[in-house]
Amino acid sequence: QVQLVESGGGLVQAGGSLRLSCAASGRTLVVMGWFRQAPGKEREFVGAIKWSGGSTYYADSVKGRFTISRDNAKNTVYLQMNSLKPADTAVYYCAAGPSWGPMVVDVEAYDDWGQGTQVTVSS
Helix, strand or coil: CEEEEEECCEEEECCCCEEEEEEEEECCCCEEEEEEECCCCCCEEEEEEECCCCCEEECCCCCCCEEEEEECCCCEEEEEECCCCHHHCEEEEEEEECCCCHHHHCHHHCCEECCCEEEEEEC
């Protein structure tokens, strides 16, 4: 089992930036993903990173605005969110999965989830 602790959410104005953190503990991970969920909506893929090598993959809705990175020494992944829009308002979750491939966009590809952190973007 992997324990994931998220932080960094908050309230920002449109056009602003936030950086979310996800600290992982437990077994070694292969993939870390970021998802978001707005009220009444399905959980939506944001992006993912492969621990070994740092390959990333992003949803079209955030490509060019969001960046995922990791700090191996701290066992922490980050979601840097720039040029935020009100449509980005959601609870953001990090997740850990066992493999890297096309399946990283699916919630079922992940075994462990963080508690979520609220991001609110005002207009």
